[in-house]
Amino acid sequence: MFRSTVNLSVKSALAISATALSMMSSLQAAELDITVQNLTQGIYFTPILVSAHSVDASLFELGATASTELQAMAEGGDISGLVSLTDSLSANNLINPAQGLLAPAQSAAGMLSTDDGNAVLSIVAMMLPTNDGFIGLDNWAIPSEAGTYTVYLNAYDAGTEANDEVRGSGMPGMAGFPVPGPLSPLLGEGGTGRDATIANATVHIHPGNIGDDNESGGVSDVNNTVQRWLNPVAKVTIVISE
Amino acid sequence: MKPFNSKLRLSSVIATLFVVAGCSDNDNNEEPQIVVPAPVPYTYQVTVTNLTHAQPLSPIAVALHNSDVEWWTIGEAASDALASLAESGSNEALLSDTTLFASATGNAPLPPGNSVTLAIIVDDIDNARISVATMLVNTNDAFSGVNGVDLSSLEVGDVYQRNALIYDAGTEENTEAIGTIPGPADSGEGSSEGREDHNVVTLHPGVVTASDGLTTSVLSADHKFDNPGVLISITRME
Numbered sequence: 001m002f003r004s005t006v007n008l009s010v011k012s013a014l015a016i017s018a019t020a021l022s023m024m025s026s027l028q029a030a031e032l033d034i035t036v037q038n039l040t041q042g043i044y045f046t047p048i049l050v051s052a053h054s055v056d057a058s059l060f061e062l063g064a065t066a067s068t069e070l071q072a073m074a075e076g077g078d079i080s081g082l083v084s085l086t087d088s089l090s091a092n093n094l095i096n097p098a099q100g101l102l103a104p105a106q107s108a109a110g111m112l113s114t115d116d117g118n119a120v121l122s123i124v125a126m127m128l129p130t131n132d133g134f135i136g137l138d139n140w141a142i143p144s145e146a147g148t149y150t151v152y153l154n155a156y157d158a159g160t161e162a163n164d165e166v167r168g169s170g171m172p173g174m175a176g177f178p179v180p181g182p183l184s185p186l187l188g189e190g191g192t193g194r195d196a197t198i199a200n201a202t203v204h205i206h207p208g209n210i211g212d213d214n215e216s217g218g219v220s221d222v223n224n225t226v227q228r229w230l231n232p233v234a235k236v237t238i239v240i241s242e
Numbered sequence: 243m244k245p246f247n248s249k250l251r252l253s254s255v256i257a258t259l260f261v262v263a264g265c266s267d268n269d270n271n272e273e274p275q276i277v278v279p280a281p282v283p284y285t286y287q288v289t290v291t292n293l294t295h296a297q298p299l300s301p302i303a304v305a306l307h308n309s310d311v312e313w314w315t316i317g318e319a320a321s322d323a324l325a326s327l328a329e330s331g332s333n334e335a336l337l338s339d340t341t342l343f344a345s346a347t348g349n350a351p352l353p354p355g356n357s358v359t360l361a362i363i364v365d366d367i368d369n370a371r372i373s374v375a376t377m378l379v380n381t382n383d384a385f386s387g388v389n390g391v392d393l394s395s396l397e398v399g400d401v402y403q404r405n406a407l408i409y410d411a412g413t414e415e416n417t418e419a420i421g422t423i424p425g426p427a428d429s430g431e432g433s434s435e436g437r438e439d440h441n442v443v444t445l446h447p448g449v450v451t452a453s454d455g456l457t458t459s460v461l462s463a464d465h466k467f468d469n470p471g472v473l474i475s476i477t478r479m480e
Binding site: 018019024037040042104105106107208210211212213224225226227228230231232233235 | 316317352406408412415416417418440442443444445446447448450454455456457458467468474
């Protein structure tokens with residue numbers, strides 16, 4: 001309802017004069033104070049990308065094939081492709097506010113000034129240990145009213161890599177998941193691999209880790225009592241000050 | 243409208259006291275008449291529904307309190323009182339906090355699919371916060387509830403409803419092992435000594451169960467749960 005009201009007033013502003021339009025547009029620029037909290041008990045987030053961009057762009061779409069840039073983020077935590085892509089669209093980005101891994105229960109915060117026209121907010125970060133799981137916020141309409149807003153994020157599966165749940169590579173198309181230093185002692189090893197094939201090749205809600213209780217073998221290198229999750233997996237607090 | 247009315251009443255009381263004080267300057271030996279205003283009760287009805295498949299909930303704890311009370315914070319260590327609730331299901335320590343305005347407790351575990359309604363009343367406080375907490379008893383230290391909901395904008399007859407998430411107190415490792423779970427799936431130990439796990443409150447990762455590959459678990463697929471775990475409805479009655 002609120003959005004449709006805004007759209008209506010944009011239309012009437014267009015009808016009245018260019019001056020009125022520029023006044024409406026200037027209202028769209030905003031100062032955002034953004035905090036991302038990892039709500040999980042045992043999942044790490046790789047570098048986070050927070051992007052304010054135009055409504056006709058999106059970092060991912062449910063039910064659609066992931067872009068190569070999204071795949072690089074979801075399989076290896078590499079957000080550089082998405083940064084280039086959004087830069088080319090004149091997006092306003094908050095890049096890697098945690099300055100590396102965001103550990104379970106920890107928060108990362110940063111400021112984002114948005115330009116006119118960058119009316120929606122998207123957030124992505126890979127979840128470890130997963131093969132191609134990521135936290136996602138897709139085109140959240142930035143409210144024009146100042147205030148504090150809370151959004152809970154679900155875990156998505158990019159659909160680009162089989163969920164074998166074993167140590168391996170973060171390179172796109174390579175099996176297994178990357179293991180940064182802090183994660184290594186928390187994982188099992190020698191798993192034979194869970195899924196060998198991709199069941200759903202589009203972006204979808206992640207089915208979750210299975211894991212096992214065998215630290216030196218079994219089917220998975222994921223610890224089944226710790227490195228699982230239930231949605232939501234992240235809490236985003238957005239304070240809009242103007 | 244109620245808070246506005248109560249403010250009006252309060253100012254008329256102050257005016258009355260002023261008049262009484264003014265009278266006492268006279269050499270009038272009559273006892274000043276102290277006007278005690280009738281307390282303004284704020285009554286809330288709290289209905290909790292157990293949405294889980296096979297997780298009885300420990301007796302529901304409800305409290306009205308000021309904004310300084312936080313029963314839990316994600317990313318911070320659980321209090322001893324919360325750890326006791328989350329590990330054993332006992333809400334005694336949580337509700338013995340003397341700074342609470344009022345508290346109420348269920349008198350029995352709440353089976354899956356069932357609801358319980360508790361009333362909680364406080365006099366003259368129109369901006370209390372409410373917290374609700376309960377353990378999922380077939381777990382090591384899972385709990386659900388709401389934490390410090392601001393009731394100041396709730397008018398008489400208004401309903402505040404929330405689907406509550408399931409948290410992990412982080413004080414006991416999720417072994418699901420025999421002897422560690424107080425609920426009927428195990429009838430094991432409730433509170434364990436000390437802090438056995440990572441010691442911060444997070445959302446719960448879910449139970450694994452023996453059906454899903456945790457060989458030492460006493461739980462079965464029936465005990466699995468997902469968010470939300472509990473439906474909480476708060477109605478302001480007066």
